[in-house]
Amino acid sequence: MTLTLIERSLPTPKAADLLGLTREIAAGELLPRADIDEEAARFPRDVLRLLGSAGLMSLPFPEEFGGGGQPYAVYLQVLEEISRAWLSVGISVSVHGLATYPVAVAGTRAQQDEWLPFMLSGEALGAYCLSEPQSGSDAAALATRAQLDGDTYVVSGTKAWITHGGVADFYSVMVRTSDNGHRGISCLLVPADSPGLCSAPPERKMGANASRTAAMILDGVRVPVGRRIGDEGTGFPIALSALDAGRLGIAACAVGLAQAALDASVSYARQRQQFGRPISEVQGIQFMLADMATQVSAARGLYLDAARRKDAGLTYSREAAMAKLFATDAAMRITTDAVQIHGGHGYTRDFPVERYFREAKVLQIVEGTNQVQRIVIGRDLTR
Amino acid sequence: MKIAVCVKQVPDTWAEKRLKPEDSTLDRESAEGVLNELDEYAVEEALRLIEAQGGEVVVVSMGPERAGETIRKALSMGADAGIHIVDDALHGSDAIATSAALAKALEGRGFDLILFGSESTDARMSVVPAMVAERLGLPQLTFAQKVEVDGSTVRIERQAEYGYDSIEASAPVVVSVVEKINEPRYPSFKGIMAAKKKPVDTLTVADLGLEPVTVGLAAAWSAVDEFAARPPKAAGTVIADDGAGGVKIADYLSQQKFI
Ligand SMILES: Cc1cc2nc3c(=O)[nH]c(=O)nc-3n(C[C@H](O)[C@H](O)[C@H](O)COP(=O)(O)OP(=O)(O)OC[C@H]3O[C@@H](n4cnc5c(N)ncnc54)[C@H](O)[C@@H]3O)c2cc1C
Ligand SMILES: Cc1cc2nc3c(=O)[nH]c(=O)nc-3n(C[C@H](O)[C@H](O)[C@H](O)COP(=O)(O)OP(=O)(O)OC[C@H]3O[C@@H](n4cnc5c(N)ncnc54)[C@H](O)[C@@H]3O)c2cc1C
Numbered sequence: 082m083t084l085t086l087i088e089r090s091l092p093t094p095k096a097a098d099l100l101g102l103t104r105e106i107a108a109g110e111l112l113p114r115a116d117i118d119e120e121a122a123r124f125p126r127d128v129l130r131l132l133g134s135a136g137l138m139s140l141p142f143p144e145e146f147g148g149g150g151q152p153y154a155v156y157l158q159v160l161e162e163i164s165r166a167w168l169s170v171g172i173s174v175s176v177h178g179l180a181t182y183p184v185a186v187a188g189t190r191a192q193q194d195e196w197l198p199f200m201l202s203g204e205a206l207g208a209y210c211l212s213e214p215q216s217g218s219d220a221a222a223l224a225t226r227a228q229l230d231g232d233t234y235v236v237s238g239t240k241a242w243i244t245h246g247g248v249a250d251f252y253s254v255m256v257r258t259s260d261n262g263h264r265g266i267s268c269l270l271v272p273a274d275s276p277g278l279c280s281a282p283p284e285r286k287m288g289a290n291a292s293r294t295a296a297m298i299l300d301g302v303r304v305p306v307g308r309r310i311g312d313e314g315t316g317f318p319i320a321l322s323a324l325d326a327g328r329l330g331i332a333a334c335a336v337g338l339a340q341a342a343l344d345a346s347v348s349y350a351r352q353r354q355q356f357g358r359p360i361s362e363v364q365g366i367q368f369m370l371a372d373m374a375t376q377v378s379a380a381r382g383l384y385l386d387a388a389r390r391k392d393a394g395l396t397y398s399r400e401a402a403m404a405k406l407f408a409t410d411a412a413m414r415i416t417t418d419a420v421q422i423h424g425g426h427g428y429t430r431d432f433p434v435e436r437y438f439r440e441a442k443v444l445q446i447v448e449g450t451n452q453v454q455r456i457v458i459g460r461d462l463t464r
Numbered sequence: 465m466k467i468a469v470c471v472k473q474v475p476d477t478w479a480e481k482r483l484k485p486e487d488s489t490l491d492r493e494s495a496e497g498v499l500n501e502l503d504e505y506a507v508e509e510a511l512r513l514i515e516a517q518g519g520e521v522v523v524v525s526m527g528p529e530r531a532g533e534t535i536r537k538a539l540s541m542g543a544d545a546g547i548h549i550v551d552d553a554l555h556g557s558d559a560i561a562t563s564a565a566l567a568k569a570l571e572g573r574g575f576d577l578i579l580f581g582s583e584s585t586d587a588r589m590s591v592v593p594a595m596v597a598e599r600l601g602l603p604q605l606t607f608a609q610k611v612e613v614d615g616s617t618v619r620i621e622r623q624a625e626y627g628y629d630s631i632e633a634s635a636p637v638v639v640s641v642v643e644k645i646n647e648p649r650y651p652s653f654k655g656i657m658a659a660k661k662k663p664v665d666t667l668t669v670a671d672l673g674l675e676p677v678t679v680g681l682a683a684a685w686s687a688v689d690e691f692a693a694r695p696p697k698a699a700g701t702v703i704a705d706d707g708a709g710g711v712k713i714a715d716y717l718s719q720q721k722f723i
Contacts, residue, residue: 098656106650136653149653 084108084166085344089158096155099140103162106135111166115291119169119436122283122290124248126206129173133203137163138177141326142185146197153326153388157333161381164337165344168440169292171337173206175330176244179448180207180253182323183268187311196270200251208249209327210240210297211320217241218453220255221263221317225299227256234258234269234309236277236302244447246295247280249273253323254299255316266316270308277302288439325398327448329391332384332404335412335444336377342412342419342437343373349423349432366422373415380408399461406454409444416441465519465613467510468575469543470566470596471503473527473534474586481586487681488688489556490586492528499534502581504541506641508648509611510579511542517613520544522575526554526565532664539659540651546664553669556681559587563595565679568672571600577618580640582607593640603633609644 084104091097110128118125132138140156142148149156164171181200184192199205216222225238236256243252252271259265271278281296311319347370350361360366387400419434420427427434445451475481479495499507510521523538525531526549535546549565557565570578578600580593597604605611608620609628619632623642651659669676677683703712717723 095657099653102651102653102656109650131650134652135650140653 084112084162087162087340091155091158092152093155096151096158099149099151099155099159100162102135103137103159106132106137107162107166111163111170115167115169116433116436118291119289120430124293125170125291126248128167128170129177129203129206132163132170132174138174138203139181139201141178142181142197142201146185146193147201148185148197152392153329154385154392157329157384157388160330160333161337161340164334165341166337167291168334168338168437169289171334172244172289172292172331175327175334176209177203177207178330179209179323179327180245180249180251182326183253183310183319184270186322187268187315187319192270192307192310196251205250206245206248208243208245208252208297209323210243210252210254211324212241212243214239214241214296218450220320221266223255223257223266225254225256227258227267227269227304229258229306230303232306234304234306236269236271236299236304238299240297240299242284242294243280243297244292244294246293246297247283248293252278252297253310254297255320258313258316261314263317264314266320267313268310268316268319269304270310271299271302271304275302275304287442288436289443324448325401326391328401328405328454329384329387329397331444331448332380332387332401332408335405335408335441336380336384338437338441338444339373339377339380339408339412339415342416342434342441343370343377345432345434345437346370346373346419346422349426353424360422369418369422373418376411376415380404380411383407399458402449402454402457402461405448406451406458409441410451412441412444465514465517465576466574467513467519467521467577467579468570468573469503469506469510469521469523469538469579470570470581470592471507471523471525471534471538472500472581472584472586473497473525473531474500474584477501477585483688483691487556488691489681492530497530497533499537500581500584500586502583502585502641502643503538504581504648505643505645506579506581507538507541507543508646509641510577511649512646513577513611513613519576522547522573524566524569525549526557526562526569528555535664536659537651539662539664540656541649542651542655543662545662548664548666549668549672550666551668551670553676553680556684557679558684558686559589559591559595560685561679561683563592563599564674565669565672566592567596567599568674569667570596576616576635577613578602578636578638580638582640582642593638597638600638602636602638604638604640605631605633606638606640608639608641611639611641611645 140149140151144150211220213223227234227236250273254269254271258267277300279298284294350366351359353360384404387397387404390397416438420438423434426432475495476498482491484491521543522545523543524547525535583590605620607622609623610621612619616635618637621628
């Protein structure tokens with residue numbers, strides 16, 4: 082199987098090699114399995130191990146701990162290519178990055194030395210636990226309690242919708258250490274084998290079924306103080322700054338998915354004949370394809386702009402929200418049109434666009450719904 | 465243990481291959497060049513052997529300038545060094561000349577094991593490993609689906625229609641591998657970066673001590689006189705099922721000697 086080459090502006094020959102490696106693995110390992118594992122709702126842990134040993138699970142993190150030392154503008158394009166071949170795997174890579182972010186950015190040197198090498202090699206898979214049954218968009222209302230007992234926190238509560246819930250090796254968990262609103266939240270690194278930690282059965286989702294999502298139940302889980310990342314009460318800013326970066330990941334995932342839907346539509350339109358000619362020669366179809374392609378390019382441009390700001394050390398929170406908002410809405414429209422271009426076939430499981438359409442929806446919801454992105458942008462404009 | 469792996473750059477397996485009208489040789493520019501698939505298995509086997517027993521892997525390739533990419537690919541998988549035989553005089557070399565050049569490049573470097581793929585995907589002659597072994601006066605253990613090295617004894621399972629033969633010889637030996645032997649690894653990002661710094665020696669026909677007139681197209685023992693493009697696929701036969709469709713299909717298959 083092959084993926085058509087997208088000509089990209091890349092900063093270094095190193096980055097070009099990296100994209101080449103990504104395409105090779107995407108074509109050899111991801112594309113051939115995506116349909117089958119999605120249908121079977123099978124979580125592809127082995128694929129993530131392979132990506133880990135190839136060095137693709139840790140691209141934006143420092144080389145000294147085993148990361149790839151790549152700028153976001155390169156990492157995100159790798160993520161886009163992965164998602165183009167298999168969205169669930171792209172989401173996994175992005176969420177693993179989100180889970181690793183607290184230790185990498187706010188951990189002490191000793192914590193980084195101890196844990197980052199395992200996280201960055203992809204040997205240990207991470208999950209990021211912010212949402213709860215009663216606190217989604219209003220994340221600061223979270224209620225999972227961490228009570229100090231000597232030098233150990235005792236943690237009880239439920240974390241909802243956790244990507245890699247039950248299959249992760251470590252959980253970066255936002256907990257309440259005091260009642261002081263968003264200033265009463267702390268971040269704990271909880272190993273999967275902690276007594277009292279267990280997962281609920283996986284959610285039965287509309288799509289991205291190879292990506293595991295499950296609630297995590299913490300019932301008196303004992304977590305040593307040494308596993309707190311950052312000071313007590315600084316968990317919420319850590320969680321939000323992880324999300325700023327994570328949103329860029331979701332934007333890149335959306336562009337990859339939209340590109341896949343566009344590729345499938347162009348190839349179907351060229352081959353499907355109606356009224357004695359390929360439907361690709363019909364202007365009405367060509368205009369749909371043109372709009373789809375334009376939106377893909379615009380979305381890519383937006384996430385790259387935000388990524389370059391981040392790489393340059395500028396603020397990028399607003400731009401990341403814009404990229405996430407635009408790219409995921411565009412992916413929803415593009416996958417909808419892709420089904421339309423495929424006619425009746427588009428509505429069947431024999432063609433991938435039906436799956437793309439179901440998968441696009443989740444991207445408008447995760448890591449801050451698109452309403453929340455507008456709140457972020459609006460607040461930044463008017464503060 | 466010092467292992468050499470001979471690797472060939474071939475046109476991408478999926479690409480349409482073409483001959484050049486001017487000299488009837490393969491048009492290597494028209495398709496992306498890739499590491500011959502079976503040679504990837506040979507590289508993998510070499511890496512596994514030195515990971516288990518220690519040592520060094522050197523990849524050897526004869527081919528134009530851009531075959532250097534193929535050497536880099538093997539280096540990015542983990543091989544230590546490369547030897548690139550590159551010389552315009554080699555263009556159009558046949559298997560006899562190819563084996564002569566490879567043998568000269570391998571000679572006297574102290575390799576314990578010389579690994580090959582058992583066949584290239586472009587010319588598919590499946591003879592180069594045997595020819596190289598003969599030229600070097602080494603035992604040849606070909607079509608290996610398993611390789612074991614125990615001190616200086618090299619044992620292989622040779623794939624056969626009825627199962628396999630067990631054969632062994634004392635190092636140094638030539639071994640060619642089949643795809644059943646392993647599952648080649650992907651390079652890693654770090655491996656690709658490291659490969660850029662690994663040494664690759666280039667050798668010319670003169671460096672090898674070969675006479676230019678003994679290699680290349682003019683020296684080939686056989687020649688392509690003429691060639692024609694493959695005819696386009698003809699339309700298939702449609703059999704309408706009027707109740708006797710099964711019989712008609714059986715008739716058709718027996719006419720084509722399938723049944
Ligand atoms: C597949 C999947 C994977 C996920 N993975 C993770 C994960 O790994 N870790 C994690 O912590 N969470 C995860 N989530 C949770 C996700 O982040 C939340 O679902 C999301 O933040 C929305 O929260 P909610 O579902 O509670 O919706 P609600 O917050 O209840 O929102 C319901 C609706 O109201 C709208 N709304 C709410 N408040 C406002 C407002 N002020 N203004 C305008 N509109 C508003 C929302 O946009 C939405 O349309 C995942 C969710 C899914 C579906
Ligand atoms: C269109 C076309 C025309 C040809 N015309 C002629 C002709 O006129 N006369 C003629 O005699 N031959 C001709 N050849 C054959 C050509 O010379 C062969 O490519 C060459 O001899 C190598 O043989 P092979 O690829 O079949 O190797 P095989 O024996 O199939 O290869 C086995 C293994 O040997 C090793 N190996 C092979 N080649 C190399 C290399 N260059 N560098 C390093 N390792 C290598 C690899 O490990 C490989 O897996 C022609 C080939 C083609 C495609």
